[in-house]
Amino acid sequence: MGEGRPLRADAQRNRAKILDAAESVFAAQGLSASTEDVAKEAGVGIGTVFRHFPVKESLIEAVFLARVRKLADKAAALSEAQAGPAFYGFFTYAVEQAATQSAYADVLSEAAVAGGGEEPSVVGAELAATVETLLVRAQQAGAVRTDIGPAELIALLIGASRAAERVSPDVRLRALDIVFDGLRPVR
Amino acid sequence: MGEGRPLRADAQRNRAKILDAAESVFAAQGLSASTEDVAKEAGVGIGTVFRHFPVKESLIEAVFLARVRKLADKAAALSEAQAGPAFYGFFTYAVEQAATQSAYADVLSEAAVAGGGEEPSVVGAELAATVETLLVRAQQAGAVRTDIGPAELIALLIGASRAAERVSPDVRLRALDIVFDGLRPVR
DNA sequence: GAAAATACGGAGCGACGACTCCGTTTGTCA
DNA sequence: TGACAAACGGAGTCGTCGCTCCGTATTTTC
Numbered sequence: 001m002g003e004g005r006p007l008r009a010d011a012q013r014n015r016a017k018i019l020d021a022a023e024s025v026f027a028a029q030g031l032s033a034s035t036e037d038v039a040k041e042a043g044v045g046i047g048t049v050f051r052h053f054p055v056k057e058s059l060i061e062a063v064f065l066a067r068v069r070k071l072a073d074k075a076a077a078l079s080e081a082q083a084g085p086a087f088y089g090f091f092t093y094a095v096e097q098a099a100t101q102s103a104y105a106d107v108l109s110e111a112a113v114a115g116g117g118e119e120p121s122v123v124g125a126e127l128a129a130t131v132e133t134l135l136v137r138a139q140q141a142g143a144v145r146t147d148i149g150p151a152e153l154i155a156l157l158i159g160a161s162r163a164a165e166r167v168s169p170d171v172r173l174r175a176l177d178i179v180f181d182g183l184r185p186v187r
Numbered sequence: 188m189g190e191g192r193p194l195r196a197d198a199q200r201n202r203a204k205i206l207d208a209a210e211s212v213f214a215a216q217g218l219s220a221s222t223e224d225v226a227k228e229a230g231v232g233i234g235t236v237f238r239h240f241p242v243k244e245s246l247i248e249a250v251f252l253a254r255v256r257k258l259a260d261k262a263a264a265l266s267e268a269q270a271g272p273a274f275y276g277f278f279t280y281a282v283e284q285a286a287t288q289s290a291y292a293d294v295l296s297e298a299a300v301a302g303g304g305e306e307p308s309v310v311g312a313e314l315a316a317t318v319e320t321l322l323v324r325a326q327q328a329g330a331v332r333t334d335i336g337p338a339e340l341i342a343l344l345i346g347a348s349r350a351a352e353r354v355s356p357d358v359r360l361r362a363l364d365i366v367f368d369g370l371r372p373v374r
Numbered sequence: 375g376a377a378a379a380t381a382c383g384g385a386g387c388g389a390c391g392a393c394t395c396c397g398t399t400t401g402t403c404a
Numbered sequence: 405t406g407a408c409a410a411a412c413g414g415a416g417t418c419g420t421c422g423c424t425c426c427g428t429a430t431t432t433t434c
Contacts, residue, residue: 008401008410034391045413050393148361151354155362159350163342174335175342182369195380195431221421232383237423 015052017042022063027101031060064123067104071097072130079134084143087134088180091157098161099172128154145185156183202239204229209250214288218247251310258284259317266321271330274321275367278344282363285348286356315341332372343370 007015021042025033035056039046053059074093078086098104131150138144160179164172194202208229212220222243226233240246261280265273318337325331343366351359 010400011411014412032391035393036391039413046392047394047413048411051411054393056392145365148365151358152362152365155350155354155358156365159346159348159362161346162349163346166345167338167342171338171342175339175346178332178335178339178343178369179366180369181373182365182367186368197430198381201382222423223421226383233422234383234424234426235381238381241423243422 011052014042014044014048018044018049018052018059019062019066022059023066026060026063026103031103035059061121061123065126068123068127068130072126075130075134079137083137083141087138087143090134091160091180092176094157095160095164095172095176099164099167099169104161131157142185144183148183198239201229201231201235205231205236205239205246206249206253209246210253213247213250222246248308248310252313255310255314255317259313262317262321266324270324270328274325274330277321278347278367279363281344282347282351282359286351286354286359318344329372331370335370 018038022038025038025041029037035049036046038059039049042049049059053062071090071094075086075090078089078093080086081089128150131153135144135148135150135153139146156179160176163175167175205225209225212225212228216224222236223233225246226236229236236246240249258277258281262273262277265276265280267273268276315337318340322331322335322337322340326333347363347366350362354362
């Protein structure tokens, strides 16, 4: 898994432009958006896209990774706060993201395949780590019931995110509240 | 919305075979399965499929309708039981279905678009009606909190179904329990 | 049982999407 | 600054998919 020699300057620029474009195109049109659309948005030729990401799936995975890292950043930022609010804030944030960006939920489910599907996938591992930290802290603080693990949480996160895609904001919030109530320790 | 004259005998047979085939093909491969696969499975020509369902979407919708009706049947069967168990039983059943049949969750989300998307769609209306009956009864029996409506419930149902697709059975059950806990009246 | 109506099958059309190939351009390094 | 490697662009290939068209087969009707 070496990295060969460094990319030429223009190649680096283009790679970044492509990732940016892919993120916004996938967000707007879903993962079935054509590679050509991504290239157009990035202002490069299709050939360039395929040189950087030899198969469409690699492009998707790269975008996924970026997203999960953004989520992880959010988690890190929130970790300054108290464990409980950090946990619920993160969950809300993730779902909110999914609501606005059509392919966002796919990130999560694809990532989660880690355990049950094909290759392990870096993305899945990172997501699991992020979520687990948050969860354990919140459980120790007594804000979340202790009989669940990261797997259940990720399942719920994915479900909530997918459901969020087509639902009005207020319904989304109320549905989320229900899940949160279920997550709290049994009184 | 008349029904013209009755179909010829062979035409009726074929229509049924196509619907059957579509159900199982979509379940196995998802909604992106090709029409030709459906035709092959049904043992008819592609032309026949398109004569009965002039656009792919009409075939999908027909399959959806059949599914929602099956759900409604389940709901009716359960309604003999007490309101609470009927409600949670239905929810569990629906999610369980989604878990085994890949395109099943799509039925629900597509149907739910009723309120927020394109045409009203018969499917959506039937689903909403089914769910609402069950919900109201359960609420009256004190088994479900009263501050939620069918919209929130359908959102949760969709979310749970989508999440169920790629998750192991035990995780699925535990996640579902969390949602159920959230649905119960605040003690 | 023959004519008319209806339905069937599947080759073929047009569109589209992933991916390749190669002549041209740009960056790098001595 | 010249020469070589690295990267670019996008027309073109191949495969797939939705859908049409029409000669053939099956029902129905009288």
